[in-house]
């Protein structure tokens with residue numbers, strides 16, 4: 001596994017306004033990368049960008065809108081002068097009995113957590129000259145949970161696509177990392193698009209999760225199973 005030198009790499013962070021996305025962006029910037037943040041809310045993006053440093057660019061986009069995939073990739077290439085990697089730390093969660101989930105919830109989770117990230121990745125692969133992709137899928141990709149069927153399915157689907165693309169894209173100079181962190185204290189479970197979170201164990205520290213993801217990327221790892229996040 002060849003290691004990756006992150007200094008001066010140009011990296012787009014989808015979900016860069018979120019807790020894990022902004023923590024990973026900060027780690028990448030500390031390693032010398034030039035980051036750009038993407039999300040749906042201008043104020044949250046601006047706050048996350050200024051916390052990382054001066055002149056960190058950002059772009060508004062929505063993973064549920066197919067035509068935004070071209071827009072976010074093209075904007076990153078224009079603002080960063082090229083693109084070497086994408087970290088997908090965007091996502092939503094839905095809870096509740098499967099039989100009660102609305103069509104809108106099913107569509108939102110499938111687009112945001114599964115199809116949207118793959119669409120962005122496909123557009124990027126066609127414009128980049130090699131590089132890396134990181135997907136934050138999650139422990140549910142390994143251990144699907146009752147009451148979280150659509151979220152588990154979307155994350156397991158994205159993990160499966162990542163595993164296939166590790167091999168399919170290797171010869172074109174692309175590296176793919178599937179990171180599957182366990183429950184992390186970001187507040188995501190308190191912001192579901194449907195239902196209410198079941199009782200959860202104490203979550204991990206987001207800064208710890210971000211460090212492990214960036215270290216794994218640097219080392220050239222292709223997957224980070226949930227157990228790799230256990231605190232030392």
Ligand SMILES: NC(=O)c1ccc[n+]([C@@H]2O[C@H](COP(=O)([O-])OP(=O)(O)OC[C@H]3O[C@@H](n4cnc5c(N)ncnc54)[C@H](OP(=O)(O)O)[C@@H]3O)[C@@H](O)[C@H]2O)c1
Nearest residue numbers: 015017018019020039040062063090091138183184186188
């Ligand atoms: N927290 C955990 O326990 C945990 C565990 C394993 C994996 N993960 C995964 O890690 C990722 C980050 O989660 P987090 O815990 O850091 O949650 P978070 O703070 O709520 O971050 C989620 C990010 O996704 C963005 N987002 C949501 N819907 C979007 C859409 N339709 N288009 C574009 N951006 C969208 C949000 O931006 P705006 O809402 O501002 O647009 C925000 O930046 C998610 O994929 C999550 O599934 C989390």
